[in-house]
Amino acid sequence: MSAPAPRVRFAPSPTGYLHVGGLRTALYNYLFARGLGGRVILRIEDTDRTRFVEGAAENLASTLAWAGIAFDEGPGIGGDFGPYVQSERSEIYSAHAQQLLNEGKAYRCFCTPEELEASREKQVAEKRDPAYDRRCRALSEADVQSRMDNGMPFTIRMKVPLVGQMYFHDLVRGEITMHFDSIDDQVLIKSDGFPTYHLANVVDDHLMEITHVIRGEEWLPSAPKHHLLYDFFGWEAPAFAHLPLLLNADRTKLSKRQGDVAVEDYRSKGYLPAALVNFVALLGWNPGDDRELFTLAELEKTFSLERVSKAGAVFDIEKLNWFNAQYLRALPPAELAEVCGPWMRAAGFEAETPARAEAVVSAFASYLTVPSDIGAHLRFLTLGQVTLESAEDRDLVASSDSQKVLVRFADLAETQDPWATPEVKALIKQVQSDTGIKGKGLFMPLRLALSAEQHGPDLGLMAELLGREETVRRIRAQII
């Protein structure tokens, strides 16, 4: 017998960009479900109208799609359990809250935000634990009725048992114990009629037949409330897995101000989705062997919740860079030219043909961490004239040996045809045997003459990229 195919969901709130931590949560949900032939649902949790950002949901969807994470159900995708946007499900939450009210498992609270705030401050001042004092829990039916008749706004709170404790299982952390006396009477429906996360996520997960809730560790403290709600409704709770947090270098929760946290930031810098996904997959999970390079499809086959670790993981940009460099180098020339295109043009380099762009970009593939790195390497191609910056370089080129090399090379190159790396290499060999100069003394004057740089890729390749005419022109320009 096998368990039914899982149904999981990624449920971001549309408050802006997609956080890399969110990407990892989405990824783990996706990998877990895909590996078991299950379904992945995207649900937008927009019950906080004060934090709503126009277009954020669409941005979330397109960023997720860029990363290669596809959903089976969700806004704009469809499915049998919609709508998938919580703001469109208000009646559902109200009805469920009403049910709890009828069954005595929730109550109306008429305390105003100001009153609650004052109460909290007082508790803190008296060094007591800030918690709702439950004053409205004891209101008589008549009291409640008269306040409602007066049009007083109210919230609906859940009636958490006053004593006792509860246990629940977490797929990542094992058994967890929590005492009821440390759990507040959580607000389920806000005075604006919208549900809080706690009510909405429980109701939706049940109605959408979610089997596994895979979310960040920041939800662990409120998990007992959610379990309690499942009990209140008489529903079977899904399995829970709370993922370790992604951290800054100082081990605080990964945040802006200490580097880029938006997936969009990495996307716009040219990081490859495959590299970002591969890197992030290994932050809190490992395959159990020494492999590190995984495609999305391979991750789907290999991923398991059992191998998710418990401790937070520092987001190390250096390692991301290594992954990106690996993926960049593995790209076929055409694709590399494609991803580097914008930065090549920004550096003032326009390739006449696709083949030309590919040849140029391939020459520098091993130099790139991020596509934008290409710009610095292309400068020598766009140079109108080569100017040696340091006295050391000028002296080197002006030496009599160097001059001999330059003259001989230019003379031979003049009539060389065809002009490609092998021919140029043979030509340099010829210069060597004609002049008796070899090694650095042979190459450096040519290299400086062509690029004004002491470092760079294979000299023959550089000459090929420059073309015969330009090569000769640059060499001659350095002959005194």
Next chain:
RNA sequence: GGCGCGUUCGUCUAGCGGCUAGGACGUGGCCCUCUCAAGGCCAAAACACGGGUUCGAUUCCCGUACGCGCUACCA
């Protein structure tokens, strides 16, 4: 403060009672080589601390310390 969770090289991690504690990034060195990058090889680098349990603890249990998270009519 309270509650919860966590703790193996600088970082990501393997380890599920007996290992010279393994791999990767980064760092250093060597090789390759006209140079740089890439690549190959090598090196330095970790079990937070204290008690137990056990013939034997990185591993199991309990404390302590430290870190993080939560403590909203935000998610």
